[in-house]
Amino acid sequence: GARPRRAVTRAQAPPDVADAAVCDAVTLDALRPLGNSGKPRVVVLGSGWGAMTFLKDLKPGAYEVVVVSPRNYFLYTPLLPASATGAVEDRSIVEPVRKQFASKGFAYVQAKALHIDPKKRTVSCSAGSSAGGAGCEFELEYDYLVNAVGSVPNTFGTPGVEENAIFFKEVTHAVELRQRVLLALERASLPGTSVETARELLTFTIVGGGPTGVELAGELYDLLREDVAKEYPKDLMELVKVVIVELQDHILSMYDRKISEYATDQFKRRSAGKNFEVKLNSLVKAVEPNRLIIADKVTGEESAIPFGACVWSTGIKMHPLCEELKQTLCDDDPESCPANIRSLATDKSLRVKGTAAGGRIFALGDCATVERPLALEAAKRLFCGGKSDEQCSAFLDKEQLLEVLTAGAKDFPHLGEIANAIDKEWDGIRGDQEKVGFQAFTQMLERADNNLRAFPATAQVAKQEGQHLASVFNSSAADPQSMATDPNLARFDYNDKGSLAYIGADNAVMDIAGVGQLKGFAVGYLWRGFETISQISLRNAVLVAGDWVYAKLFGRCTSRLLDVDVVPIKEDVGEPLETVSAK
Numbered sequence: 001g002a003r004p005r006r007a008v009t010r011a012q013a014p015p016d017v018a019d020a021a022v023c024d025a026v027t028l029d030a031l032r033p034l035g036n037s038g039k040p041r042v043v044v045l046g047s048g049w050g051a052m053t054f055l056k057d058l059k060p061g062a063y064e065v066v067v068v069s070p071r072n073y074f075l076y077t078p079l080l081p082a083s084a085t086g087a088v089e090d091r092s093i094v095e096p097v098r099k100q101f102a103s104k105g106f107a108y109v110q111a112k113a114l115h116i117d118p119k120k121r122t123v124s125c126s127a128g129s130s131a132g133g134a135g136c137e138f139e140l141e142y143d144y145l146v147n148a149v150g151s152v153p154n155t156f157g158t159p160g161v162e163e164n165a166i167f168f169k170e171v172t173h174a175v176e177l178r179q180r181v182l183l184a185l186e187r188a189s190l191p192g193t194s195v196e197t198a199r200e201l202l203t204f205t206i207v208g209g210g211p212t213g214v215e216l217a218g219e220l221y222d223l224l225r226e227d228v229a230k231e232y233p234k235d236l237m238e239l240v241k242v243v244i245v246e247l248q249d250h251i252l253s254m255y256d257r258k259i260s261e262y263a264t265d266q267f268k269r270r271s272a273g274k275n276f277e278v279k280l281n282s283l284v285k286a287v288e289p290n291r292l293i294i295a296d297k298v299t300g301e302e303s304a305i306p307f308g309a310c311v312w313s314t315g316i317k318m319h320p321l322c323e324e325l326k327q328t329l330c331d332d333d334p335e336s337c338p339a340n341i342r343s344l345a346t347d348k349s350l351r352v353k354g355t356a357a358g359g360r361i362f363a364l365g366d367c368a369t370v371e372r373p374l375a376l377e378a379a380k381r382l383f384c385g386g387k388s389d390e391q392c393s394a395f396l397d398k399e400q401l402l403e404v405l406t407a408g409a410k411d412f413p414h415l416g417e418i419a420n421a422i423d424k425e426w427d428g429i430r431g432d433q434e435k436v437g438f439q440a441f442t443q444m445l446e447r448a449d450n451n452l453r454a455f456p457a458t459a460q461v462a463k464q465e466g467q468h469l470a471s472v473f474n475s476s477a478a479d480p481q482s483m484a485t486d487p488n489l490a491r492f493d494y495n496d497k498g499s500l501a502y503i504g505a506d507n508a509v510m511d512i513a514g515v516g517q518l519k520g521f522a523v524g525y526l527w528r529g530f531e532t533i534s535q536i537s538l539r540n541a542v543l544v545a546g547d548w549v550y551a552k553l554f555g556r557c558t559s560r561l562l563d564v565d566v567v568p569i570k571e572d573v574g575e576p577l578e579t580v581s582a583k
């Protein structure tokens with residue numbers, strides 16, 4: 001049940017914010033009455049995929065809900081590459097959090113969570129100056145905490161990334177990139193700009209050949225082909241180049257190899273490879289103000305790529321808030337702390353592990369690694385299906401094995417994958433025997449368990465987790481305490497619906513389990529349709545659809561609205577641009 005409390009307590013400032021001013025209760029007046037509601041308080045951290053899906057599906061009434069996030073809007077991340085080139089507008093892919101749940105009576109505070117104290121059940125927050133106020137610290141008590149703060153970009157310790165590259169996670173990054181690209185195009189078109197400088201300004205490097213990097217390259221290609229080629233001096237297209245730099249020997253490594261090869265081939269073929277380059281096996285050693293230093297992974301040979309803009313999209317790492325919480329929980333209860341996981345460990349019901357968490361902290365999205373039950377531990381039960389040893393068949397034929405796997409998939413979803421592919425798997429499972437005995441069965445389970453991977457850090461996973469958690473909260477409204485204590489709390493199962501990525505020129509690639517790989521124009525239009533109907537609100541769907549129609553009919557808007565020089569002005573020496581066409 002709810003504990004009696006003041007809504008906002010004066011902060012016992014944690015050590016890292018000891019100097020910060022404590023928020024005057026008056027500043028947070030909006031929160032004051034909440035503590036008197038008598039309902040259990042749920043504090044939700046974040047306004048991204050996990051948090052917003054949870055809040056959207058959570059029924060009003062049973063809980064007192066306070067949302068804390070430094071971002072007062074939801075961002076539809078899959079269309080961030082499209083917004084960086086103006087194919088869709090940034091305001092079309094964001095939705096104000098207040099618009100989403102004002103009618104539900106949930107409270108929102110624009111603040112950052114700095115520190116979670118699981119034993120005291122408090123979150124220390126900073127209402128930073130970005131909210132317009134002076135900036136102060138406050139502390140919130142919770143009965144249940146939903147942690148969905150996501151992840152942060154990983155630089156892998158590469159020097160110069162933070163100073164000289166643009167991360168690609170937030171709207172501000174897309175806006176900055178759009179400004180830089182448009183500025184580079186205008187600068188390169190200035191009379192007197194040398195070919196050498198123009199070439200450098202018009203080289204756009206993308207570090208990381210995952211879906212984000214590839215989609216961004218595709219969108220940049222569309223901008224160049226559909227708008228720049230028509231509106232800017234013809235010579236510019238000779239100099240423009242989009243370069244993807246990838247450490248592995250292929251891009252889109254999480255997709256089937258055929259898709260990766262198709263995408264690479266498409267990039268190479270476009271404009272006969274003149275405007276595109278995919279640099280594989282390349283390790284970025286440093287990002288300097290206007291150039292990348294890369295080393296060939298095989299030969300170790302170093303080279304430089306001068307650029308006008310560099311985007312860093314190589315992957316993610318744990319959010320510092322979660323790192324600190326993980327440390328606290330691990331110090332307190334080392335057994336709850338599996339090694340080698342990239343985020344907060346949760347049980348199968350999304351409860352953060354660790355005695356101190358008390359079953360009251362939930363994590364979802366990029367910041368959670370959900371425990372996946374291992375089938376091997378239940379081998380005997382599965383094999384015999386509840387029958388006594390005498391009744392238990394010593395060997396299973398294909399049909400019987402399929403039955404066992406289908407029944408087992410209820411507790412161990414990964415067995416369902418073997419069941420679906422039983423015809424393909426059968427020979428490998430039975431080896432040189434006619435039927436499958438207990439030993440071969442356990443070997444099969446062991447292989448299946450070893451192949452279990454953490455759910456990927458995607459919007460699809462975060463969304464399904466948010467939906468699942470909301471249904472748990474809704475169904476536990478009469479007895480919320482059970483969410484912390486029930487060992488059989490509903491388990492989260494991930495339903496992988498496949499992956500889609502746009503690669504430019506109206507082409508997309510798609511990898512769907514059980515269906516296979518699809519690619520080409522039709523998939524490109526499917527992608528557009530999917531990204532439109534998947535928006536968080538009807539308002540966003542209408543805006544996105546409108547933007548796409550607008551861009552096709554009238555082209556992208558290449559106006560530089562923010563007239564800020566973001567590219568450092570360099571001393572320009574060399575051949576003027578006009579001479580390039582003569583070459």
Ligand SMILES: Cc1cc2nc3c(=O)[nH]c(=O)nc-3n(C[C@H](O)[C@H](O)[C@H](O)COP(=O)(O)OP(=O)(O)OC[C@H]3O[C@@H](n4cnc5c(N)ncnc54)[C@H](O)[C@@H]3O)c2cc1C
Pocket residue numbers: 045046047048049050051068069070071077078079080081111112113114148149150151168169170212321364365366367457458459460461462
């Ligand atoms: C450019 C791009 C394209 C992508 N495309 C796809 C795609 O096509 N398909 C797909 O499935 N996935 C895609 N992803 C991945 C997907 O966006 C993430 O996996 C997903 O956003 C994770 O959801 P989340 O709720 O964990 O975190 P996020 O959506 O990142 O939300 C985190 C929230 O926490 C807030 N926050 C941060 N720090 C604090 C703090 N200290 N206190 C309180 N709040 C805080 C943030 O402001 C934000 O609101 C893409 C990601 C990017 C960057």
